[in-house]
Amino acid sequence: MTTLNTDLYPKLIRDFFLFDHSVSDGTAHKPVTLPFAYDLAELLQEAEQLPYDDRPVNRCYVWGPTAQSDPGCDLLTSTDTDYTAQIDLTPYPKIQSFIDSLNAVGPITYLTFKRMKPRGYIMPHIDSECNPYKIYVPLSWPAGSEFKMFGQGNIDFTDLKPNLINTSDVMHSVVNDSDEHRIIFSFYADWSHPGWKHIAWPNSK
Numbered sequence: 001m002t003t004l005n006t007d008l009y010p011k012l013i014r015d016f017f018l019f020d021h022s023v024s025d026g027t028a029h030k031p032v033t034l035p036f037a038y039d040l041a042e043l044l045q046e047a048e049q050l051p052y053d054d055r056p057v058n059r060c061y062v063w064g065p066t067a068q069s070d071p072g073c074d075l076l077t078s079t080d081t082d083y084t085a086q087i088d089l090t091p092y093p094k095i096q097s098f099i100d101s102l103n104a105v106g107p108i109t110y111l112t113f114k115r116m117k118p119r120g121y122i123m124p125h126i127d128s129e130c131n132p133y134k135i136y137v138p139l140s141w142p143a144g145s146e147f148k149m150f151g152q153g154n155i156d157f158t159d160l161k162p163n164l165i166n167t168s169d170v171m172h173s174v175v176n177d178s179d180e181h182r183i184i185f186s187f188y189a190d191w192s193h194p195g196w197k198h199i200a201w202p203n204s205k
């Protein structure tokens, strides 16, 4: 169970965290291992310098469909096949290298960084118009940060491990009940590509 600061969070979030004592059965989220080495501290150092927007949860859109405005996610209606960097990554060589490593596994279709302010939150919702699956990689996860899924417990981001999460079918809510901002990035991939299929669903044929 997660105890939130009840003076600051909307009732819906307080109740969600208070009354849903579910645990994961592994169907909505699970840790995954990326098949290349990377240094989380170096990525965090660069991620701190990215040009974030001013939305309630600050975002920096880094990779997606070529020659389009930000679609917001890898849309279910997308027919895109060509993806490129959406900002100049020259000042961010570690992030560039990480993206290169991802694309060596198989094509990724959308990648964005998100910075949540202290005591920030995202109301319970589903990402109904988006590719059902994405991988989240936390770069900081202060005590008090929680990513909770309805009926499926909380995501295990201990040791900053990446997780594959079904965000379009399962309602979820995120809080940062701490005094520090926290940074995470997430990406969608072509899950039908053998490289990604093997990482996401290693037991499937």
Ligand SMILES: [Fe+2]
Pocket: 125, 126, 127, 167, 172
């Ligand atoms: Fe979401």
